[in-house]
Amino acid sequence: MPKPKEKQLHPLTALVKNKSGVLSRLSGLLARRGFNIDSLAVGETTDSRYSRMSIIVNGDRKTLDQVVKQLNKQVDVISVKDLSDRSHVERELSLIKVHAGTENRSEIIELADIFRAKVADVGKKFVIVEATGGADKVKALEDLLEEFGIEEIARTGRVVLERAEKRKDEKSE
């Protein structure tokens, strides 16, 4: 079997119109042009007319360049920024439902503590751990919890934002 190509992940942030149909049009565009998207997350900005999309692209520079240009071409896209070479904050939230009886519940909670994760819900058979952080940290916690048996997991996908105060595109709205 050929070795799987190493991933080259690039975080993009895009400001788009907050309207029905936009997400489907843009995600359709990415899929149809064969771009490899590792993660895509969307949420409204402080101005309800706009949403911010965080897109993690897997591919070389050429692919990345095309993703940015093709997105930019869309009428509903206000701006796209490649954060690969800019300092930025990146977070993901993961809800992990772990098998937990009385015998190992406290162990799980301790583990969560170490990762500064929260316990969001406790039941007879499961606890739900809520972990936030960079993708690596969340992944590490998931790996450890795997030992207890993960029943279900839900992730937000990674959200990214450029550091510092120069979020011009948002201010000018």
Next chain:
Amino acid sequence: MAQTKDGNESRTATKKRPNEESSPDKERTITGARAVINGLEEQGAEVVFGIIGGAIMPIYDELGKSDKIRHVTTTHEQGAIHAADAYARVTGKPGVVFATSGPGASNLMTGVANAYMDSSPVISFTGQVATPLIGQDSFQEVDVRGMSDPITKHNYLVMEPKEVPKTIRKSFHLAQSGRPGPIVVDLPKDVQMGEFTREEDSQDEKEFKGYEVNPDVNGQEVEDLADSLLAAERPVVLIGGGIAQAGAESELMKVVEELELPVASSLMGLGCVNSRDPHLIGMVGMHGSGPANKAIAKSDFLLAVGTRLDDRITGNVEEFAPRAEIAHVDIDPAEMGKIIQPDFPVVGDAKKVLSSLNDLVEGKGQIDKEWWGQIRSWFDKYSMDSKGGESVLKPQEVVRALSELTDNDETIVTTGVGQHQMWAAQHYEFTYPNQLITSGGLGTMGFGFPAGIGAQIAAPDRPVVTVTGDGSFQMNIQELTTAVRERLPITVVILRNGSLGMVRQWQQLFFDNRLVETLIDEGTPSLAKVTEAYGGKGISVAEEEGLRPAMQEALNYDRGPSVVECFVAEEENVFPMVPAGAANENFILGEGDA
């Protein structure tokens, strides 16, 4: 039954229509349907192509009251949108289409995709089921926005009547600005019938935030390009349809004449340089001329302007212009590096870029005479002239006769897709941009004849000829009705070769001559007689002797469409040809070459 259902809907529509002549209060409110017609009038739309149906009846009802807009009912929605596409290419204004929901809208989709691939500004208005019915698999409901997402520059599903005027203004702006393209506007029936007051219509300046129409040209980039161009020994210019879109042909010619540059053209760029101009070295790519493909292969500098450099142009990308530095000028930034990473990317309007380029190269001398010597030797070696004068009718000869008998400075030529399309491209003498109206990007069989209809309506005083195949013509043959009804004096020249010739050619060359499902003569009627039955003029010719008189008779006929059905040599194939995946320079010149 569909019929009854449609009928019922229409009655409700009529009932709810506001009476315009009533109280002054009423005058201040208008319906979404009225706003569509007002909006079209405001934008200066003069012609709409379409077919009525239940979900778009309110709009047609208002259309009936307009004396500014001419409506052309076609026989199939595909006919309407190809006509609108050609109308747009001839007039430079958006073509407008109406279709009903469901099948009406889905019948448009091939045409929308066609317009998208060829960057043609076509605006389609589709009726949609009423908003409460959306998403319920209602009668004649399809997700028009979803279907058209991948094939539109932009699309709208209008959910409120007051959004209609704004949406129309935006659609016209988007369709024709920057890189043009098709827009689809989906209008639910209740949005057409609902009312709003004029005050509710607001200008929304923020609307085009982030949509850059005409980016400023980076002067430094053009200077760098100019320096390299001036230093080149074997430069070639490669033009595409972008030259025609930008109206940049005279700016192009200035640069070309200044430096004595050879120019190769894509299919879409034909006509931007007059065929009689010695700078033109032919079409590039799969069925390009020997000199054009050779010159690009040997060039040390390629200036590509207004072309997407798609696979029909480049052949094997790795071996495309392998010795050349490449400059790529296009209005669409996404074309830079999409297929070929240019050494000199310049984003901008071709007219602007070429005129600043001209300022930089003016008086800087001309290119090496030796390079032209080499190019001329390829002309001698790869001549495309055939003998003619044979008893069988050669398709190439038919096109040449057409080129001779028509006024090349006036005539508009549309084509179907296949061998005949390539022969038209190779053998008709094009003299001006957009003279050839053809389906370049999508390769849509059936485009030619309805495109002829759109072209004739756009330019009633100019001759319009459609060069098509027996396969392509029959894909939209029903539009004879439209051409007869509208008394359009189009001349259709059919190169009847009894086959889906272009595919048969591939079978002969690359599938060991196994002709699977490409012979179509059995069952194909006399296309001349069919034309007569529709009420047009139909003539058949099978020998070269009768060709010119027949063609002249058809061209002279002005009471409606005429068809010259030419029974051409069935075994004829299109050459030169670059086999798929090969380098352009390794074109073959005949069957024996493969």
